[in-house]
Amino acid sequence: xxxxxHLAGILFTDIVGYxxxxxxxxxxxxxxxxxxxxxxxxxxxSYGGKVLNYYGDGSLCxxxxxxxxxxxxxxxxxxxxxxxxxxxRIGLHIGEIFFEGGKALGDDxxxxxxxxxxxxxxxxxxxxxxxxxxxxxxxxxxxxxxHFDFKNVLxxxxxxALANEGLAVPKREQMSGKLxxxxxxxTRSKIIFxxxxxxxxxxxxxxxxxxxFQKENGATEKSIAILPFKNVSVNKEENEPFxxxxxxxxxxKLELLxxxxxxxxxxxxxxxxxxxxxxDIASQLGGVKYIVQGNVLRDKxxxxxxxxxxxxxxxxxxxxxxxxxxxxxxFSLQESIAQQIASALKIKITPDEQSRIGRVATESAAAxxxxxxxxxxxxxxxxxxxxxxxxxxxxxxxxxxxYLKTLSLCDNAIxxxxxxxxxxxxxxxxxxxxxxxxxxPGHRRRLISDSARMLANRALRIDGSSADAYLLLxxxxxxxxxxxxxxxxxxxxxxxxxxxxxxxxxxxxxYDPEKAIPLxxxxxxxxxxxxxxxxxxxxxxxxxxxxxxxxxxELYGKKAIELSNSNSIIWxxxxxVLTITYLHWGKADSVIKYANTYAGxxxxxxxxxxxxxxxxxNDCAKAAGLYEEMWRNIPNRSNIHRWAVALSNSGHTKxxxxxxxxxxxxxxxxxxxxxxxxxxxxxxxGNKETTLKILRQFRWDWGSPYxxxxxxxxxxxxxxxxxxxxxxxxxxEKTQMRERIRKSxxxxxxxx
Numbered sequence: 001x002x003x004x005x006h007l008a009g010i011l012f013t014d015i016v017g018y019x020x021x022x023x024x025x026x027x028x029x030x031x032x033x034x035x036x037x038x039x040x041x042x043x044x045x046s047y048g049g050k051v052l053n054y055y056g057d058g059s060l061c062x063x064x065x066x067x068x069x070x071x072x073x074x075x076x077x078x079x080x081x082x083x084x085x086x087x088x089r090i091g092l093h094i095g096e097i098f099f100e101g102g103k104a105l106g107d108d109x110x111x112x113x114x115x116x117x118x119x120x121x122x123x124x125x126x127x128x129x130x131x132x133x134x135x136x137x138x139x140x141x142x143x144x145x146x147h148f149d150f151k152n153v154l155x156x157x158x159x160x161a162l163a164n165e166g167l168a169v170p171k172r173e174q175m176s177g178k179l180x181x182x183x184x185x186x187t188r189s190k191i192i193f194x195x196x197x198x199x200x201x202x203x204x205x206x207x208x209x210x211x212x213f214q215k216e217n218g219a220t221e222k223s224i225a226i227l228p229f230k231n232v233s234v235n236k237e238e239n240e241p242f243x244x245x246x247x248x249x250x251x252x253k254l255e256l257l258x259x260x261x262x263x264x265x266x267x268x269x270x271x272x273x274x275x276x277x278x279x280d281i282a283s284q285l286g287g288v289k290y291i292v293q294g295n296v297l298r299d300k301x302x303x304x305x306x307x308x309x310x311x312x313x314x315x316x317x318x319x320x321x322x323x324x325x326x327x328x329x330x331f332s333l334q335e336s337i338a339q340q341i342a343s344a345l346k347i348k349i350t351p352d353e354q355s356r357i358g359r360v361a362t363e364s365a366a367a368x369x370x371x372x373x374x375x376x377x378x379x380x381x382x383x384x385x386x387x388x389x390x391x392x393x394x395x396x397x398x399x400x401x402x403y404l405k406t407l408s409l410c411d412n413a414i415x416x417x418x419x420x421x422x423x424x425x426x427x428x429x430x431x432x433x434x435x436x437x438x439x440x441p442g443h444r445r446r447l448i449s450d451s452a453r454m455l456a457n458r459a460l461r462i463d464g465s466s467a468d469a470y471l472l473l474x475x476x477x478x479x480x481x482x483x484x485x486x487x488x489x490x491x492x493x494x495x496x497x498x499x500x501x502x503x504x505x506x507x508x509x510x511y512d513p514e515k516a517i518p519l520x521x522x523x524x525x526x527x528x529x530x531x532x533x534x535x536x537x538x539x540x541x542x543x544x545x546x547x548x549x550x551x552x553x554e555l556y557g558k559k560a561i562e563l564s565n566s567n568s569i570i571w572x573x574x575x576x577v578l579t580i581t582y583l584h585w586g587k588a589d590s591v592i593k594y595a596n597t598y599a600g601x602x603x604x605x606x607x608x609x610x611x612x613x614x615x616x617x618n619d620c621a622k623a624a625g626l627y628e629e630m631w632r633n634i635p636n637r638s639n640i641h642r643w644a645v646a647l648s649n650s651g652h653t654k655x656x657x658x659x660x661x662x663x664x665x666x667x668x669x670x671x672x673x674x675x676x677x678x679x680x681x682x683x684x685x686g687n688k689e690t691t692l693k694i695l696r697q698f699r700w701d702w703g704s705p706y707x708x709x710x711x712x713x714x715x716x717x718x719x720x721x722x723x724x725x726x727x728x729x730x731x732x733e734k735t736q737m738r739e740r741i742r743k744s745x746x747x748x749x750x751x752x
Contacts, residue, residue, distance in 0.1 A: 002113060003632040004099045004290055004708055005096045005097070005106075005159065006096065006097065006098075007068055007095065007096055008060060008062040008063065008064070008094070008095075008096075008097055009049075009063035009064070009066045009068065009069035009092065009093070009094050009095065010060070010061075010062055010069075010092065010093050010095065010112040010128070011042070011049070011060070011061040011062070011063065011072070011073065011090060011091070011112065012058065012059070012060055012090070012091045012092075012108055012112045012115075012116035013058050013059045013061070013076075013089070013090050014055075014057060014086060014088070014089050014116055014117075014119070015033070015036060015057040015058065015088055015115070016034065016087040016088070016089055016119075017087060017121075018032070018033075022476075024435065024624035025243055028084065029361025031084045032056065032084050032085075032086050034083055035080065035086055035578070036080065036088065037054075039076055039079045039086075040059060040061075042560075043072050043075050043076050043079070044061050044063075044072060044074075045570075046285060046701050047063060047069075047071060047075075048063060048064050048068055049061050049062060049063040049064075049072060050062050050063075051689055052104045052264065052355075053104065055101070057410040058116075060104055060163035060310055062097065062104070065133070066092070066130045066133035067133065067134055067137060067140075068136055068138055069092055069094075070092065070124070070126070070162065071132070071140075072486075073092065073124045073161065073162070073246070074124065074140075074164060074375070076088070076090070077090070077122055077124060077164060077166070079166060080486065081115050081122070081166070081236065085415045087121030087122065087296060088121065088122065089119030089120060089121065089122075089123050090113070090116060090119065090123065090124045090125070091112050091113065091116025091117070091118070091119060091125050091126065091131060092113035092115065092124070092125070092126035092127070092131060093108055093110075093112035093115060093126065093127040093131050094108070094127070094129045094130050094133065095111065095129065096108055096386060097106070097109055097457075097679060099683075103453075105693075106402075107153075107521065108720075109276070109413070110349065111127060111150070111153060111177070112127075112156060112176045112427060113154060113469055114148075114150035114151065114152075114177065115157070115159055116739065117177030117178040118145075118148065118170070118175050118177035119170065119177075120168060120170045120174075120175075121162060121168065122166075122167060123162075123163040123167065123168050123169070123170055124161065124167060125145070125159055125160065125161055125162075125170075126142075126146060126159070126160050126162070126627055127157055127159065128157070128158040128160070128354070129159070130160070131158075131160045131358070132332060135335075135355075135358040135360060136359065136360060137747045138355055138464070139164075140162065140164065141163045141164050141351035141352065141354070141355055142160045142161065142162055142163060142351065142352050142355070142358070143161055143163045143164065143169060143342075143354045144159075144161065144339055144349065144353055144354065145159045145161055145170070145172055145348060145352070146158065146159070146172055146173070146343060146561040147159075147745050148177075148179060149179055150177075150178055150179055151178045151179065163351035165352075167399055169351075175260050181335045181423050182254050187721065190226065194652070219287070220333075221261050221262075222259060222260050222261060222265070222289060222290065222293060222345055222347065223260065223261040223262075223285075223286075223288040223289050223290070223294065223637050224230070224254065224260055224288065224289065224291070224341075224345075225262070225263040225265065225267075225268050225281070225282070225288045225290070225291055226247055226248075226250060226251050226262070226263075226265070226268060226294075226332055227268060227271050227281070227291060227292065227294075227313075228246075228247055228268070228271065228272040228273075229243055229246055229247040229276075229293075229294040229296050229305075230243075230273075230294070230295040230296070230705075231243035231295070232296065232297050233296065233297055233299070234296045234299055234300040237298070239298045240376070241369070241372040241373045241375070241376040242296070242298060242327075242369060242372050242373070243296040243298075244372065244376055245368070245371070245372030245375055245376075246294075246296055246305060246330065246334065246430045247265070247294065248265055248375065249334050250292075250307075250334050250337055250338060251264075251265050251495075253334055253337075253338040253357040254338055254341065254342075254496075255354045255494050255495075255496040255497055256353050256357050256493070256494055256495075256601070257338070257342055257347055257349060257353055257357070257495075257496075258350075258353070258495050259342070259345075259346060259347040259642075260342075260345070261496065261525060261737065262496055262497065262526070263286075263288055263526060263527065263528075263687075264525050264526045264527035264530060265283050265727060266498065266530030266532060267285060267526075267527040267528055267529040267530045267533070268285070268315040268530065270280075270510075271384035271679070272359065272587065276336060277315070278291045278310055278312045278315050279312060279315065279647065280313035281312070284529065285528055285529065286288045286525060286528045286680050287312070288310060288312055289311070289312055290310065290318075290345065291307060291309075291310050292307060292309055292310075292341065293307070293308050293310070293314045294306055294307040294308065294506050298327065299329070300352060300363055301326055301327050301389065302324070302325075302326060302327070302662065303324070303325060303326070303327050303330060303333075304323065304324040304325075305320055305322070305323045305333055305337070306320070306321075306322050306323075306447060306529065307320065307321060307323065307326075307337050308320035309341055309344055309345075316694060318344055319340065319341070319344040319749075321337075321340060323336060323337060326365075327365040327368060327369075328363045328364065328365045328368070329363070329440040330341075330368060331359070331360040331361055331362075332360065335358050336356050338357050339357070339748075342350065345469040347749075355465075356493065359465075360420070361420055361421065361461065361463075362417040362420040363418075364416055364417040364420075366416040367413055367416035367417035367420050367571055368424070370409065370412040370413035370415075370416045370422050370423075371408050371410075371413040371422060373413075374406060374409035374410045374412065374413050374426055374427075374559065374650070375403060375417075375425070375426060376470045377402065377406040377429070378426060378429065378430055380402070380408050381399070381402050381403060381430070381433065382433070382531075383531065384399060384402070385399060385433055386493070386494075397439060397663060399593075399674070403430065403434060406430045407427060407430055407431070407623065408738060409425070410423055410426050410427035411432055414425075414427070419459075419462055419464075419468055420468065421459040421460075421463040422459070422466075422468070424455040424456070424459040424462075424469075425455065425456065425459045425466065425468045425469050425472055425689075426457055428452035428453075428455035428456050428459075428472045428476075429452075429468075429472060430450055431448050431451055431455070432448065432449075432472075432475055432476075434448060435448045435449070442740060442743070448714055449475075449476045450476075451519040451603050451637055452472060452475070452476050453473060453477075454559065455472070456470075456472040456473045456476065457469075457473070457621055459472075459513045460473075461599075464720035465493050466487070466722075467489075467490040467491075467494035467497050467500060468490075468497075469503070470487070470489045470490035470493070470500075471487065471490045471497070471499060471500050471503070473486045474486035474487045474490070479683050480507060483507055484504065484507055484508075487500055487504040488491045489501060489508070491504060497525060498523055498526045498527045498530070498532075498647075499532075500534050501519050501522055501523045501526065502519075502520075502527075502532060502535065504519055504524040505519035505520045505523055505536065505539055505540075505543070506539045507534075507750075508543070509539045509540075509542045509543040510542070510547060510702050511544065511701035511741050512703070513543040513544065513546045513547040513737065513741065514725065514737060514740060514741060514744075515538065516540075516543035516546075516739060517540065517543050517544070518744075520536050520537075520540035520543060521540070523536045524536050524537070524540070531570075533569075534559075534560045534561075534563040535570055535573070536572050537556050537557075537558070537559045537560035537563065537569075537574070538556075538557065538560040538573060538574045538577050540556045541554070541555070541556035541557035541559075541577060541581065542557075542561060542581070542702075543580065543606065543702055544556065545557075545577075545580070545581045545584065545702075546701065546702055546703060546736040547734050547737045547738050548703075548731075548735070548738060549579060549738050549741070550584075551586045552582060553578075553581045553585075554578065554585075557574065557577055557578035557581055558578065560574035560577070560578075560741070561574045561578065561740045566702040571598075572598045572602050574599050575594050575597060576595075576598070576602070576604070576608070578594055579591050579594045579595045579605075579608045580608065580703070582594065583608055583611055583612060583615075583616075584703035584707045584708075586616060586707040586709075586710060587705065588612040588613075588615075588616035588617050591608055591609065591611070591612040591616070592609050592612055592613075595608040595609045595612075596609065599731060603630055603634055604631040604634070604637075606629055606630040606633075607627075607630055609629045609631065609640070610622075610623040610624075610626035610643075610646065611623070611642065613626065613711045614642075614645060614646045614649070614712060615711055615712055616710060617725070620645075620647075620648075620650040620712075621646075621650040622644045623646040623649075623650075623693070624643065624646040624647050624650050627643035628643070638666065639663070639677065640659050640662055640663050640666075641659065641660055641663035641664075641680065641681050641684070641713070642713075643686065644656045644657075644660040644663065644684075645661035645712045645713055648660075648684075649712060650721070659735040660681065660684060660685065663677075663681055664681055664685070667681065674697070674698075675694075676696055676698065676704050677713075678694065679691050679695055679714075680697065680713030680714055681693065681713070682716075683713055683714045683716050683717045684713050684714075684716060686716055688716075688717055689719045690718065691717055691723075692717075692720070692722055692723065692726070695723070695726050696726060698730075700730040700733070700734075704730075705727060705730040705731050705734060708727060709727070
């Protein structure tokens, strides 16, 4: 007799505890079954399915698709929560079925039945095959429960639970069902081992706690570094971008897991083909606990990825596995790798995290290759451009050619798959590097920013949970609140994104040190050795400076300088921040010393030197000459009122009034009449009420309450009682802030 086989979504249901209920209360049991049968028949039909078999307290149904089967399951469980409640468990799988004697048969029917047996009341469980079909449906939130060895099923099956609101998600240790029997171990040996272990813990527990858990973020953190994967493909050169891309994408998936501290690839890239031991690498990366290594073998459209997880301190391998598949399925392979690493480290993956790590960016092998080639070119471009001076990209023909090539490679990826959100983000990030300088014309900056914004929004229409798209948007807006809003959205999605955290910390450093300091420290923990790490130390120093902790500001400012290449713009920026710290601290000689180290390369250094002579050394004639030299080099520089103060205090009254009038006009034209500098202009001109009105509502950001104590702009109002009261209140608030920060650091609170 011919068997008619077809592919279907297979759904098994079972009423939990029905037999016991029938014995206890037959009338209630009948009402429960009637409610169940009525809801089942109605909903299965409405979702295009068929009820093939009834089992009294359960059923077998089929659907034309996995999505329809799951949507029906959700609605069924929802409806069965009304009285009389039906404690139903549901199991789903997808595969071939055939019929004999009117019965639906097949191995896949058996798998669905086994999965259902694991369930509890109000649960929906399903196989990896179902999950692969619904992974790009954000309305269906799933979480992996691990692999199970079912009776009469050859291979272990990964089982997922639907975690939508209102549904129960069973705990693995509480699950039982139609599983293979586990051989009993020697009970006596187990008791002896357990007793010895308990004694050992009792004796050593205190010492372990003292040594590790009292240290801030010490042994309790699960830090992990993914070393660059080895390319063992037949055609190594051609497949190198693909190999690099696999490790970077795995990194992104692990970053999405809040229970891990994954070291950023910017710090790990240097260990490509390293001969260092895992212990040495871990030490250099700040004491990382776990190391991931791997290799990639690609042959045309087939790929095999080998991955291992090791304890860095002992070099002991904790887990390893091979992941074979097709190139087009690489994102699914990477998801499986991330899940198994999390499982090995006992990291719980939330439904939202599962949804994000399960996202498939593209199933086009051509798009994958084009994107990885563009990504490799972008990384090279950033490494070449970032340390240099502001106008390096437009003025360097080789760099500009590389920039245009990277854009072209991004276009290739978009053309290969227009639905690949990552390609749009990468193109937008590349665009922004062409205006990463002070000299870019305003119209060009606006054009590039608008283009990058459009690309970011296009990416978000494809993938609404793209942290990188929100990061890109943050770089295309002008207001501080908008920048922070986009960065915070990105941080919610990816709590371990180094670039998001460092840029958010940089924004907070100016006005909210209590937020900036822990963010800076987390950024440094995530990337202790990258090209960008000195910038984070610089921002950390500035954050301490903002709250008046000048000792720590000096410490981290010098650390930023130490880690920077003296030929880089990062080095200049780090010295400038340290110079500003000394200026607000009142250390004139240190200001002059450090500003002179970069004065030959950055004309703005003369500004800090002039400020020191004018406000700290009281040599206003010297200051006026320095200001004049600086404005000669930078004619359109703002803040000409600083020069006016030096002129006024060195006897050049008429010229001082002219320049002060220009400054007054500039601030009014820019509608910037509530700022520190406009308060100073008003004080200099004798407008006491205007000055006090501004200062009453001033936020006292950056180091303003320290600068104002010796700023000659405010000399005309310095002895006013209200001025002194306003300033003292600001200083008291900074003192309280420093105390809160100190207590938080002493308590060793986890990094936010």
